Amino acid sequence: MGDNSSLPSGSSPKPNPDLVEEESDSVIQKGHNNNDNVTSLETIVQRFQDSMSIDDNNKRHKFWETQPVGQYKDVGDFTLIEGPIEPPTPLSEVKQEPYNLPAAYEWTTCDMDSQETCDEVYLLLMNNYVEDDENMFRFNYSKEFLRWALRVPGYYRSWHIGVRAKASKKLVAFITAVPARIRVNDEVVKMAEVNFLCVHKKLRSKRLAPVLIKEVTRRVHMENIWQAAYTAGVVLPTPITTCQYWHRSLNPKKLIDVGFSRLGARMTMSRTIKLYKLPDSTVTPGFRKMELRDVPAVTRLLRNYLSQFVVAPDFDEHDVEHWLIPRDNVVDSYLVESPENHDITDFCSFYTLPSSILGNQAHSTLKAAYSYYNVSTKTPLPQLMNDALIVAKQKDFDVFNALDIMHNESFLKDLKFGPGDGQLHYYLYNYRVRSGMKPSELGLVLL
Ligand SMILES: CCCCCCCCCCCCCC(=O)SCCNC(=O)CCNC(=O)[C@H](O)C(C)(C)COP(=O)(O)OP(=O)(O)OC[C@H]1O[C@@H](n2cnc3c(N)ncnc32)[C@H](O)[C@@H]1OP(=O)(O)O
Numbered sequence: 001m002g003d004n005s006s007l008p009s010g011s012s013p014k015p016n017p018d019l020v021e022e023e024s025d026s027v028i029q030k031g032h033n034n035n036d037n038v039t040s041l042e043t044i045v046q047r048f049q050d051s052m053s054i055d056d057n058n059k060r061h062k063f064w065e066t067q068p069v070g071q072y073k074d075v076g077d078f079t080l081i082e083g084p085i086e087p088p089t090p091l092s093e094v095k096q097e098p099y100n101l102p103a104a105y106e107w108t109t110c111d112m113d114s115q116e117t118c119d120e121v122y123l124l125l126m127n128n129y130v131e132d133d134e135n136m137f138r139f140n141y142s143k144e145f146l147r148w149a150l151r152v153p154g155y156y157r158s159w160h161i162g163v164r165a166k167a168s169k170k171l172v173a174f175i176t177a178v179p180a181r182i183r184v185n186d187e188v189v190k191m192a193e194v195n196f197l198c199v200h201k202k203l204r205s206k207r208l209a210p211v212l213i214k215e216v217t218r219r220v221h222m223e224n225i226w227q228a229a230y231t232a233g234v235v236l237p238t239p240i241t242t243c244q245y246w247h248r249s250l251n252p253k254k255l256i257d258v259g260f261s262r263l264g265a266r267m268t269m270s271r272t273i274k275l276y277k278l279p280d281s282t283v284t285p286g287f288r289k290m291e292l293r294d295v296p297a298v299t300r301l302l303r304n305y306l307s308q309f310v311v312a313p314d315f316d317e318h319d320v321e322h323w324l325i326p327r328d329n330v331v332d333s334y335l336v337e338s339p340e341n342h343d344i345t346d347f348c349s350f351y352t353l354p355s356s357i358l359g360n361q362a363h364s365t366l367k368a369a370y371s372y373y374n375v376s377t378k379t380p381l382p383q384l385m386n387d388a389l390i391v392a393k394q395k396d397f398d399v400f401n402a403l404d405i406m407h408n409e410s411f412l413k414d415l416k417f418g419p420g421d422g423q424l425h426y427y428l429y430n431y432r433v434r435s436g437m438k439p440s441e442l443g444l445v446l447l
Pocket of ligand 1: 128195198200209430
């Protein structure tokens with residue numbers, strides 16, 4: 001696998017959490033009333049800002065500086081308390097009318113039950129959503145996937161927001177939120193998960209994105225919810241943690257042909273194909289597809305596993321049924337049922353997110369599987385994930401992607417994943433968490 005494999009997660013200069021953590025520890029050890037320490041604190045903040053490249057090109061965040069999110073100036077301030085940044089406002093004071101759009105555009109609520117609307121959303125995203133830095137690949141979420149991601153238990157239709165051109169009625173922008181309970185340390189917080197922010201390519205850089213974000217915020221507030229979680233490939237104030245994508249080739253020839261990966265030094269194509277070859281069938285006794293009857297056992301397994309992470313979803317049986325029951329071409333879930341006592345001991349899952357291959361004559365789609373939630377109690381995690389790779393290969397995926405979150409680092413290298421150049425920054429809106437969180441302390445996967 002070449003070392004430059006990329007997928008459209010976007011990438012930007014990365015904050016260096018190790019640096020912050022290391023330096024901030026030394027500040028704590030040195031005590032409070034020493035001028036040198038004040039300087040060190042400034043240095044930490046300065047270095048953090050430098051690593052965010054906000055000073056390099058004098059980049060300010062005109063919109064994000066006005067929002068209740070961790071600001072760069074707060075990094076290293078240990079007096080700030082974990083929890084909401086702003087208190088909720090009384091519901092009667094929440095703005096009742098939508099925000100103003102430029103005169104030629106109007107708001108629309110996208111009914112994902114309607115085939116026609118779902119087609120419009122699909123096409124907007126297919127042509128305008130996230131690309132990698134070299135514009136070689138663009139996410140191509142399927143319609144079934146969009147329906148799954150948006151019609152979650154307790155969803156609000158009003159949170160699936162579009163913008164249309166008044167004259168042509170063409171859909172030109174989109175943003176969504178879905179409700180979720182997310183635990184941060186000991187607090188379970190009602191949040192909105194915000195995703196699929198998209199502005200048509202022809203309308204970029206006109207400050208439409210802040211209007212979409214303010215409108216989704218208003219509609220979330222109307223439901224008495226005051227916090228949100230989201231991810232982005234771009235650096236904004238301020239990531240709770242920054243993760244890296246790793247990629248495991250399943251179809252190395254195609255990945256090399258389309259420029260996703262490169263032939264390694266001193267490697268031939270046939271040696272590369274041999275390197276990534278997998279067994280034809282899974283190896284763990286009792287490894288099988290998850291079924292509806294498994295929901296209670298999987299919920300117990302998952303809740304217990306996720307309790308160790310700083311930030312993780314608070315899944316109940318309804319959530320597990322929605323998010324993890326297998327759906328063709330959307331989500332796959334497998335578990336290990338003990339052949340002796342029929343206990344469910346291990347679980348793994350991945351979701352299907354193809355990317356369009358831009359400008360390649362031979363191939364139009366890259367079929368990618370993304371690691372989702374995995375729990376091992378009896379089967380070693382590398383063995384479990386190797387079985388996940390085997391089923392992904394059987395299902396004709398070209399590549400299996402995973403972030404370095406949860407315990408994923410324990411299998412990435414052994415199973416021949418290579419680091420990509422895509423990074424994913426995780427954010428919380430109106431909720432402060434201590435700085436310096438590591439990706440391995442994160443138990444949340446956003447689609
Ligand atoms: C309580 C409830 C709260 C709910 C809300 C929680 C917050 C949710 C936040 C949203 C979570 C979304 C999660 C996802 O879906 S991440 C996926 C984002 N989508 C894409 O990357 C698709 C391709 N790109 C586009 O469609 C456009 O470039 C977008 C729409 C991204 C920006 O459009 P455009 O390029 O035409 O720019 P502008 O002139 O309108 O606006 C410029 C301002 O927008 C800020 N910007 C740029 N990209 C992002 C981004 N990905 N998250 C947040 N902010 C972003 C930017 O820093 C600047 O602000 P500031 O730097 O000056 O301050």
